[in-house]
Amino acid sequence: MSVVDDMRLFMEPRSVAIIGVSRNTSDDGSFNTLEALLDFGYPGQIYPIKPGSDEILGLRAYPSVTEAPGGIDLAVISVPRQAVLPTVRECVEKGIRAMIVVTQGFGDADAEGKALQAEMVQVARGAGARIVGPNTMGVINAFSHFSSAFVSLSKPERKLPTGFIGQSGFATYLGLMTRPLGIPWIGAKGIDVGNACDIDQADALEYLTGDSETRVIALHLEGVKDGRRFIDVASRASRLKPVLALKVGTTDCGARAVASHTGSMVGQDQVYDAVLRQAGIIRVGDVEELEDLAKAFAVLPPLPGPRVAVLTPVGGLGVMAADACGQHGLELAPLSSATMERLRSLFPSWMSVGNPVDVWPAAFSVPYHQVFHQVGQIVLEDPNVDAAMSVVYTAQAGYTFFEPLAELEDLAARYHKPMTCFVYGPRCPEAAAGLEESGRIATYPSPVRAIRALGALWKYQVYRQRLAASDQFSAVSSQGSASNLFLTRP
Amino acid sequence: MSVVDDMRLFMEPRSVAIIGVSRNTSDDGSFNTLEALLDFGYPGQIYPIKPGSDEILGLRAYPSVTEAPGGIDLAVISVPRQAVLPTVRECVEKGIRAMIVVTQGFGDADAEGKALQAEMVQVARGAGARIVGPNTMGVINAFSHFSSAFVSLSKPERKLPTGFIGQSGFATYLGLMTRPLGIPWIGAKGIDVGNACDIDQADALEYLTGDSETRVIALHLEGVKDGRRFIDVASRASRLKPVLALKVGTTDCGARAVASHTGSMVGQDQVYDAVLRQAGIIRVGDVEELEDLAKAFAVLPPLPGPRVAVLTPVGGLGVMAADACGQHGLELAPLSSATMERLRSLFPSWMSVGNPVDVWPAAFSVPYHQVFHQVGQIVLEDPNVDAAMSVVYTAQAGYTFFEPLAELEDLAARYHKPMTCFVYGPRCPEAAAGLEESGRIATYPSPVRAIRALGALWKYQVYRQRLAASDQFSAVSSQGSASNLFLTRP
Numbered sequence: 001m002s003v004v005d006d007m008r009l010f011m012e013p014r015s016v017a018i019i020g021v022s023r024n025t026s027d028d029g030s031f032n033t034l035e036a037l038l039d040f041g042y043p044g045q046i047y048p049i050k051p052g053s054d055e056i057l058g059l060r061a062y063p064s065v066t067e068a069p070g071g072i073d074l075a076v077i078s079v080p081r082q083a084v085l086p087t088v089r090e091c092v093e094k095g096i097r098a099m100i101v102v103t104q105g106f107g108d109a110d111a112e113g114k115a116l117q118a119e120m121v122q123v124a125r126g127a128g129a130r131i132v133g134p135n136t137m138g139v140i141n142a143f144s145h146f147s148s149a150f151v152s153l154s155k156p157e158r159k160l161p162t163g164f165i166g167q168s169g170f171a172t173y174l175g176l177m178t179r180p181l182g183i184p185w186i187g188a189k190g191i192d193v194g195n196a197c198d199i200d201q202a203d204a205l206e207y208l209t210g211d212s213e214t215r216v217i218a219l220h221l222e223g224v225k226d227g228r229r230f231i232d233v234a235s236r237a238s239r240l241k242p243v244l245a246l247k248v249g250t251t252d253c254g255a256r257a258v259a260s261h262t263g264s265m266v267g268q269d270q271v272y273d274a275v276l277r278q279a280g281i282i283r284v285g286d287v288e289e290l291e292d293l294a295k296a297f298a299v300l301p302p303l304p305g306p307r308v309a310v311l312t313p314v315g316g317l318g319v320m321a322a323d324a325c326g327q328h329g330l331e332l333a334p335l336s337s338a339t340m341e342r343l344r345s346l347f348p349s350w351m352s353v354g355n356p357v358d359v360w361p362a363a364f365s366v367p368y369h370q371v372f373h374q375v376g377q378i379v380l381e382d383p384n385v386d387a388a389m390s391v392v393y394t395a396q397a398g399y400t401f402f403e404p405l406a407e408l409e410d411l412a413a414r415y416h417k418p419m420t421c422f423v424y425g426p427r428c429p430e431a432a433a434g435l436e437e438s439g440r441i442a443t444y445p446s447p448v449r450a451i452r453a454l455g456a457l458w459k460y461q462v463y464r465q466r467l468a469a470s471d472q473f474s475a476v477s478s479q480g481s482a483s484n485l486f487l488t489r490p
Numbered sequence: 491m492s493v494v495d496d497m498r499l500f501m502e503p504r505s506v507a508i509i510g511v512s513r514n515t516s517d518d519g520s521f522n523t524l525e526a527l528l529d530f531g532y533p534g535q536i537y538p539i540k541p542g543s544d545e546i547l548g549l550r551a552y553p554s555v556t557e558a559p560g561g562i563d564l565a566v567i568s569v570p571r572q573a574v575l576p577t578v579r580e581c582v583e584k585g586i587r588a589m590i591v592v593t594q595g596f597g598d599a600d601a602e603g604k605a606l607q608a609e610m611v612q613v614a615r616g617a618g619a620r621i622v623g624p625n626t627m628g629v630i631n632a633f634s635h636f637s638s639a640f641v642s643l644s645k646p647e648r649k650l651p652t653g654f655i656g657q658s659g660f661a662t663y664l665g666l667m668t669r670p671l672g673i674p675w676i677g678a679k680g681i682d683v684g685n686a687c688d689i690d691q692a693d694a695l696e697y698l699t700g701d702s703e704t705r706v707i708a709l710h711l712e713g714v715k716d717g718r719r720f721i722d723v724a725s726r727a728s729r730l731k732p733v734l735a736l737k738v739g740t741t742d743c744g745a746r747a748v749a750s751h752t753g754s755m756v757g758q759d760q761v762y763d764a765v766l767r768q769a770g771i772i773r774v775g776d777v778e779e780l781e782d783l784a785k786a787f788a789v790l791p792p793l794p795g796p797r798v799a800v801l802t803p804v805g806g807l808g809v810m811a812a813d814a815c816g817q818h819g820l821e822l823a824p825l826s827s828a829t830m831e832r833l834r835s836l837f838p839s840w841m842s843v844g845n846p847v848d849v850w851p852a853a854f855s856v857p858y859h860q861v862f863h864q865v866g867q868i869v870l871e872d873p874n875v876d877a878a879m880s881v882v883y884t885a886q887a888g889y890t891f892f893e894p895l896a897e898l899e900d901l902a903a904r905y906h907k908p909m910t911c912f913v914y915g916p917r918c919p920e921a922a923a924g925l926e927e928s929g930r931i932a933t934y935p936s937p938v939r940a941i942r943a944l945g946a947l948w949k950y951q952v953y954r955q956r957l958a959a960s961d962q963f964s965a966v967s968s969q970g971s972a973s974n975l976f977l978t979r980p
Binding site: 332401 | 571595602656658710740741744748750775777806807808810813817821891935937939
């Protein structure tokens, strides 16, 4: 079986044994994987395994996995450290080919733990079985309504086109967590490889690369074991869909922290930087940037050029957006003379109209909503404009003067150019969520972040263009390979 | 009169004339300065000025400022551009010594506007009067319940020790706006100098420097006209309280945008960098960092050393915090052997205990709240620990297992060490606001930002220590001056 088939057992199991399920149930900290799975709406067959229990949460329970009837696709193992190896043996005996080992205290711990981990891998490999973990929350898949997380997650209301691969419990948390602004975008599918004793980032990446439900891949890397394979898989992935990476352990402090977290070797940061760039992966600086860019790629159309128009009711924020364009490889779109002419007719005669467009002075006679819509149409019709960033101020309840929400949605639907918004003020969470419900606009809590997201779209577009050029060249010269291209950042 | 006395007329006027007040009133976009001022709870005398009106919003109105009775401290002028200069003359005639000119279209616009601005300054100076603006929202002061903003702001529920000086309408918006996370911290007092035709950033800074209600000063700079005076005032300010600066127009795109916004010359960015550093000002990269650091300085005690302890239920987030320590001039606190001994007693024997402290493995037998509190006490009692950053995960409603909120407040109150939190998950806005209500903890939406805030406290502490050393040296050698110190970033 291929890695992709193996991964399907983890991500879309038809039946699952929950081994070491708790009998505690509560809304506050039962950490009951079974309860969480039921809450998540999993439709497959579940076998709770717990010695001495006949029934847990309305389901028939079994004293051991070998006594459960029928074939089982996946086992989720949450038993104390000393019981893990015997349980893995039982699973193998039962013919189970996929195991998630949640328990900590292996490669992440002492010599005994490291030895146990090595033996666990040997047992599994001997039987052609695969392991995710140990020291993991496992996987989440909002499409199949399956999650091995031991914290309750709400039922997935929307299926997002983003896949997340991480090396920490927060990977699965991110599955459906709510961030301060907008709707949560990372991780309709999430895989926490934990100590990565068997299934590693490259395996997970291979699965998400071929997965039609995933359009953007976000990676959280502490370390990578088989660098060559990772580069190979990542290079293939980035040809098909954007791949983002948050590589941690970049400082001495961080590297030491990684060693005691998942036992990974972080490697030299410059090496990672070069390797990721070569593989066409967009490296990000922190978890906010990871989420920001994942959202942009999930929601927005491709950016055909670097020329951005900025629309704002506040001149000072337009300046910050302009600075951000310079910092993130973009340009302020040079509006055509026809566009300038049309804009001037809306503004006071003394005003020097330009980009950023300070919309406010046009709103003395016509309501802001209406004039914003007019300005937006004029600007987005300009072939010199590739994308737009809009500033949206939300005042207190009822006071919606500065919120051209329906107008923004209309502009996004009509012009098919990437549109981001900086949304702020008292009701920013509601307004941002409303804009994102349209499925066409990405919102951000600062002008810099709203522009940086567009910069990432452009960076990926440049990468794709270079790849295409290189492929053409290869076809002609029959030598050279795209995966060896050392691409510099645009 | 001194600049400080002048500024008091703007910030704490006993009586104010609103010239060009609108008769429109509504909850959505009346832009009625008078209505906004009444909403803000201003207790002083107000004279609405509007030809042809006897009464506006229950207040006696006058056709011109000269016909209003009594002395008037301040005039807020929002009349069309051509009417501004005659209005300024009338105010001067009436003996008014402070004017806020809201109207746009002067130094920010065409040649006519620039000439009008110059004449306006001449008229005011000839009479010993001062002008804030033009092209400004003016000022806000939550302490005196006075604001010249034409958008309605909620009544100030808390008086914050932060002062903001900006060059854009968003300065006053920031007065009481709600950000996505936590409670709003910037701008109990805010001054938007607009085109800065008369009162400029240095004047506003001088006022806030001597103001006992202001403990942190945040600057938004497009350009500075009198660089020498600015450095002088800023150097004195930063001796007494932290001064933060967001300098914009740092790229070519941004510089051009500034020129058409307030007509300022942005200057060379490296020069600003050196000048700000020399004046002991902490430069920030974007508006989020400005707010983050203002909050840290407003809420937290000084940071006596660079050694940070990180407490987290998720190892991967501890690694990110560790990286951030390395990036922001801090260290992971080397826990004492006594502390390590005490911690080991709480954790499984296989675990290698260290800093960051992954608290979760200690919570198998004891509830997380309780064990978090114990870990927190042990760590904060360690003299090797100068500050703590805690990760707080909030799950869905009712599920508060990972939220040791009361415990964090208790730790902050007992140990008087700076404490920041990274708060995330579905209910992060409520949890963050709750923690900040204590007035002792600052919350942030990423581990990096929670650490960066501590880094700024340390940067300021190092600056103060160097100043003290230099002053001692000066006292001995009777030469050299602290304001000439070229301080490198720690």
